[in-house]
Amino acid sequence: QHWYHDIMKRSTHPVIGVGTLNLDARARELVNEVLLNNRLSYGPMSRKLEADFAKVHGCRFAVLSNSGTSALQIALQTLKELHGWNDGDEVLVPAVTFVATANIVLHNNLTPVFVDVESDMYGIDPDLMERAITPKTRAVIPVHLFGMPCDMERIQEIARAHDLKIVEDSAETMFASHKGRPVGSLGDIGCFSTYVAHILVTGVGGLSTTNNPDYAVCMRSLLNHGRDSIYLSIDDDADLESEELKMVVARRFRFIRRGHSFRVTEMEAALGVAALESADNMISRRRFNAGYLTRELSRFEDRLQLPTIRPGCEHLFMMYPIVVRDEAKHDLVNFLEQRGVETRDMLPLVNQPVYADMVKEDDFPVAKWINNNGFYVGCHQDLSTVDLSYMVGLFERYYRSSKSGTSPQKQ
Numbered sequence: 504q505h506w507y508h509d510i511m512k513r514s515t516h517p518v519i520g521v522g523t524l525n526l527d528a529r530a531r532e533l534v535n536e537v538l539l540n541n542r543l544s545y546g547p548m549s550r551k552l553e554a555d556f557a558k559v560h561g562c563r564f565a566v567l568s569n570s571g572t573s574a575l576q577i578a579l580q581t582l583k584e585l586h587g588w589n590d591g592d593e594v595l596v597p598a599v600t601f602v603a604t605a606n607i608v609l610h611n612n613l614t615p616v617f618v619d620v621e622s623d624m625y626g627i628d629p630d631l632m633e634r635a636i637t638p639k640t641r642a643v644i645p646v647h648l649f650g651m652p653c654d655m656e657r658i659q660e661i662a663r664a665h666d667l668k669i670v671e672d673s674a675e676t677m678f679a680s681h682k683g684r685p686v687g688s689l690g691d692i693g694c695f696s697t698y699v700a701h702i703l704v705t706g707v708g709g710l711s712t713t714n715n716p717d718y719a720v721c722m723r724s725l726l727n728h729g730r731d732s733i734y735l736s737i738d739d740d741a742d743l744e745s746e747e748l749k750m751v752v753a754r755r756f757r758f759i760r761r762g763h764s765f766r767v768t769e770m771e772a773a774l775g776v777a778a779l780e781s782a783d784n785m786i787s788r789r790r791f792n793a794g795y796l797t798r799e800l801s802r803f804e805d806r807l808q809l810p811t812i813r814p815g816c817e818h819l820f821m822m823y824p825i826v827v828r829d830e831a832k833h834d835l836v837n838f839l840e841q842r843g844v845e846t847r848d849m850l851p852l853v854n855q856p857v858y859a860d861m862v863k864e865d866d867f868p869v870a871k872w873i874n875n876n877g878f879y880v881g882c883h884q885d886l887s888t889v890d891l892s893y894m895v896g897l898f899e900r901y902y903r904s905s906k907s908g909t910s911p912q913k914q
Contacts, residue, residue, distance in 0.1 A: 518843035519894060521822055522700020523885040529780060533773035542769055546738065549772040553710070555779050556695075559678065561688035562712040564719035567772060568726045571674040571696025572603040573765040574709035577725040578670050578692040579611050579642070581718050584760065586668070588613070588641050595635055595643040595667075597627035598853045598870035604644055604672050605852060616640070617853055619867040623811045625824065625849070626653030628869075633661050642668040647676035647686050648850065649879065650702070650789075650819035651812070655681045655689045662690075670694060674709075677702050678786055679817040687712040692722075697771070702785070702821050703778045705771040721760075729762025786819065788884035792891060793820040796882060799895040800825075803902055823882040824849055832876050838901050839880070844894055849877035 537548055549567050557565035568574050582588070590612040596605050598617045608615040618631050625648045632643060643662060645653040655671075662669050669690030677695050679686050687693025692715075697708035711722050720732050778785075797809050808826040812818045826849070827835060836846050851874040854864040864871050880894065 521881040530777035571709040574694040581721040598867040600646040629657035646672040650821040652681040682815040726765035729760035731757040792882040822879040826877040
């Protein structure tokens with residue numbers, strides 16, 4: 504494998520990336536079908552993706568939008584509107600997540616209240632969550648990070664006791680179950696991302712799942728400029744009787760709420776339909792790859808915290824998170840990056856400059872430890888055993904050199 508190592512050393516760009524995109528023949532077939540049908544706006548391909556995705560996740564409805572962030576925005580906006588929340592009301596947000604989770608709370612004129620996370624599985628800490636509830640708390644956004652569901656049983660109990668709504672931020676986790684129920688069906692609304700390098704990839708895109716028809720209608724309106732739900736698609740005035748058509752014509756340019764342009768095209772939906780059809784193979788390969796990394800890296804468990812799978816749950820391994828136990832991650836991360844292994848921080852939030860006037864990182868010791876010591880690498884379906892072996896070999900070289908006192912950068 505010397506040739507492979509030489510290529511990796513010479514590469515100026517990551518060779519082993521954290522994500523992948525590999526459009527197969529079925530994806531190209533469905534995109535061509537869209538083009539041949541001369542239909543780009545919301546139509547049959549989008550409806551099929553919504554129906555199939557909802558079914559897989561145990562929900563009656565799925566609403567397709569242009570990003571996971573948009574899915575979150577319309578979910579929270581729907582709850583605020585339909586339940587009469589006031590500006591400034593509070594929403595609990597984990598202290599480790601992508602910035603979109605907190606930003607959409609602010610964009611809805613609500614107040615994010617940050618809560619520290621579990622040190623081993625990185626979900627919002629239910630005990631700390633309960634302590635953070637005040638008379639102004641209206642909702643919690645548990646975030647299923649890296650492919651691992653949160654402790655939804657505890658979160659559901661607490662939410663019921665305090666009459667809180669639950670928006671599952673499942674941008675990084677789909678197809679996984681929590682005690683037999685799929686993510687996205689465990690709260691009031693579930694939100695997913697299909698951005699490139701995620702699990703189900705459409706390039707851009709998001710989905711909101713729910714079992715509540717009123718929520719589904721409102722979210723569809725919000726992503727379409729707040730339009731009257733009588734006309735949300737160019738198909739909605741087709742084949743109508745005269746009186747029905749008159750009613751639609753009278754109302755189809757009527758806007759009843761302050762909405763957004765969050766629509767997506769039939770081409771992205773076609774990619775999603777194709778990806779959904781082959782999801783089982785993708786899932787099994789991700790789990791195989793993660794299992795390989797855990798088995799081979801377990802020899803370094805005194806130095807590294809490897810992923811833990813919550814009892815009664817499934818892990819989808821959108822990525823493979825690692826926390827360096829007792830030292831900063833920077834030397835190890837740079838060693839990997841310089842040798843062609845792409846890394847990412849484990850979603851630092853409470854140390855971001857944009858929130859400096861709202862929150863102090865020192866108030867969240869677990870999040871601070873993860874911010875300083877945590878990163879992730881890829882374990883996606885297009886990595887080969889050669890890729891994985893090479894990655895493991897880099898960890899071996901790094902820790903062998905550090906044990907001997909040799910600079911790892913010279914290895």
